[in-house]
Amino acid sequence: MARETISNPTPYMPADLAELAPDGVTQPYWDHCNQGELRIQRCKACGTFRHPPLPGCPDCGARDDEWVRSEGKGRVFSFSGVYHPVLPNVAEYVPYNVVLVQLADAGGVRIISNLLGVALGDIEIGMPVELVWERVSPDVNLPRFRPAGG
Amino acid sequence: MTIKDKTCIVGVGQTEFGHRGQFAHKSQSVQIGEALEEALEESGLDRTEIDGFSSFSMDSNDPSLLAPSLGIPNVNYAGMVFGGGGGGGCAAIANASAAILAGYAKVVMVYKIITQPPNMRFGASYGRAARSDPRSDFHRPFGLMAPGQFFSLFFRRHMHQYGTKTTHLAEVAVAQRFHATRNPRALMKTPLTIEDHQNSRIIADPFRLFDYCQENDGGAVILVTSAERAKTLKQRPVYIMATAQGGAASWGQGLTSQNAPDDIYPSSGHRHMAPRLYAMAGIEPKDVDVAELYDHFSGMVILQLEDYGLCKIGEGGSFVENGGIKWPDGNLPVNTHGGNLSEVYLLGMTHMVEAVRQLRGTSTSQVEDAEIALVTSGPSNLPSSSMLLRR
Ligand SMILES: [Zn+2]
Numbered sequence: 047m048a049r050e051t052i053s054n055p056t057p058y059m060p061a062d063l064a065e066l067a068p069d070g071v072t073q074p075y076w077d078h079c080n081q082g083e084l085r086i087q088r089c090k091a092c093g094t095f096r097h098p099p100l101p102g103c104p105d106c107g108a109r110d111d112e113w114v115r116s117e118g119k120g121r122v123f124s125f126s127g128v129y130h131p132v133l134p135n136v137a138e139y140v141p142y143n144v145v146l147v148q149l150a151d152a153g154g155v156r157i158i159s160n161l162l163g164v165a166l167g168d169i170e171i172g173m174p175v176e177l178v179w180e181r182v183s184p185d186v187n188l189p190r191f192r193p194a195g196g
Numbered sequence: 197m198t199i200k201d202k203t204c205i206v207g208v209g210q211t212e213f214g215h216r217g218q219f220a221h222k223s224q225s226v227q228i229g230e231a232l233e234e235a236l237e238e239s240g241l242d243r244t245e246i247d248g249f250s251s252f253s254m255d256s257n258d259p260s261l262l263a264p265s266l267g268i269p270n271v272n273y274a275g276m277v278f279g280g281g282g283g284g285g286c287a288a289i290a291n292a293s294a295a296i297l298a299g300y301a302k303v304v305m306v307y308k309i310i311t312q313p314p315n316m317r318f319g320a321s322y323g324r325a326a327r328s329d330p331r332s333d334f335h336r337p338f339g340l341m342a343p344g345q346f347f348s349l350f351f352r353r354h355m356h357q358y359g360t361k362t363t364h365l366a367e368v369a370v371a372q373r374f375h376a377t378r379n380p381r382a383l384m385k386t387p388l389t390i391e392d393h394q395n396s397r398i399i400a401d402p403f404r405l406f407d408y409c410q411e412n413d414g415g416a417v418i419l420v421t422s423a424e425r426a427k428t429l430k431q432r433p434v435y436i437m438a439t440a441q442g443g444a445a446s447w448g449q450g451l452t453s454q455n456a457p458d459d460i461y462p463s464s465g466h467r468h469m470a471p472r473l474y475a476m477a478g479i480e481p482k483d484v485d486v487a488e489l490y491d492h493f494s495g496m497v498i499l500q501l502e503d504y505g506l507c508k509i510g511e512g513g514s515f516v517e518n519g520g521i522k523w524p525d526g527n528l529p530v531n532t533h534g535g536n537l538s539e540v541y542l543l544g545m546t547h548m549v550e551a552v553r554q555l556r557g558t559s560t561s562q563v564e565d566a567e568i569a570l571v572t573s574g575p576s577n578l579p580s581s582s583m584l585l586r587r
Binding site for chain 2: 059063064065066067068069071072076096097098104123124125126127128129130132133136139141142144146154155156158159160166171172182186188190
């Protein structure tokens with residue numbers, strides 16, 4: 047399928063939406079992002095991935111975890127085109143897309159993100175996507191996605 | 197032991213229905229007093245008989261202020277259900293039933309008022325905070341911050357898996373608007389067609405304007421007491437057959453995390469509660485005569501039809517086709533008051549009130565000989581809730 051490549055605002059969404067407020071459970075995720083690594087929390091006892099981060103494992107209750115690096119490849123699991131700005135600071139960004147990406151190498155967890163460089167009408171469930179980092183501030187590096195080749 | 201048939205709803209009262217912000221100047225406790233007046237009047241109960249308070253959705257109307265304001269001398273039970281939004285409505289009825297059955301209280305008032313001043317618009321609730329918080333950090337930076345946006349993702353996936361169409365959404369909106377045209381109190385009474393729906397503007401694809409509920413001010417009070425006490429009151433008792441609260445842990449914060457397991461992702465999150473609900477009542481889905489299903493968004497009616505076994509999983513779209521939920525000839529009349537979409541949005545209090553009316557035989561779109569009504573509260577993050585009522 048011929049897909050039109052379009053240019054987006056940079057960053058894709060206003061930076062002030064990404065003034066993060068992590069706690070002890072979520073801080074490692076964002077620290078890894080800031081270093082340019084997408085790492086997903088995994089239970090050390092039973093190996094189950096979980097996202098967003100939780101203090102214990104939903105499957106076995108164990109609290110020991112590890113942060114496993116993902117290549118950031120996956121497929122669009124669902125998506126929406128947002129046409130109505132619910133806050134004034136996104137008024138100049140509509141319509142924008144929100145995609146739910148199911149990672150290929152992290153036990154099926156999904157990342158809420160945006161797809162860059164694609165017209166709304168060209169987004170489809172199942173389309174392959176890959177990670178692209180977008181730094182929105184000195185402290186915040188966000189995982190966004192773009193269509194993967196092929 | 198369960199609560200089955202041991203408690204009844206004996207009185208309902210509503211405030212005036214306002215547009216968003218219309219009653220913002222009015223204290224919520226004043227509006228609770230207005231609704232209570234109507235509920236007491238029709239029930240035949242005296243205000244001094246009320247000794248229990250039950251609410252949900254982070255209610256700020258504490259009985260410490262409410263009881264003395266309403267002339268209620270004893271506070272023997274006070275409880276509130278976790279969670280925001282409309283998820284806890286039926287659970288607040290459940291708590292009232294349990295408190296009565298446990299002997300904590302004799303008459304419990306279940307109450308909820310919503311007011312939405314301009315800076316407290318509910319639809320922007322997930323994005324409004326000046327800063328993010330640890331949980332919203334995972335969606336807010338990506339522009340996902342309004343309830344309709346989250347639910348649109350569920351429904352888009354449902355469309356992909358089951359071939360559900362936006363004309364199915366239209367069927368829900370059109371049927372409910374028709375019901376509203378018959379309900380004098382409803383706020384949206386201009387007849388609506390499938391074409392009107394399809395031509396309305398997109399808010400969060402695939403949801404259009406008419407897939408969204410209204411934004412309103414107002415609320416209701418519902419009085420619950422023992423089946424024994426109900427026998428000597430003014431209204432035909434409406435028995436609380438069964439209630440269910442909670443959901444699957446794997447659903448958890450499934451709305452805002454978007455990480456519920458693949459098999460239940462395109463659902464309302466209610467599928468886990470339905471078997472418990474029917475088991476407590478001792479009935480099957482086919483026994484339900486009328487359903488008042490929480491409709492913050494049209495699509496969630498379709499997903500709840502599936503989760504409550506009123507049709508097969510994936511067949512909600514075809515169930516609503518050709519007026520499938522439209523009174524009087526549909527497969528199953530749903531939201532006979534017009535629902536949140538077309539009557540009024542008061543966090544689902546009106547769904548409970550409408551079910552009571554159906555079972556008393558006083559609905560404006562009365563299902564003939566309605567004996568059993570299903571009521572659900574807002575699909576969202578866990579916990580949500582639902583109940584079965586009978587006449
Ligand atoms: Zn584990």
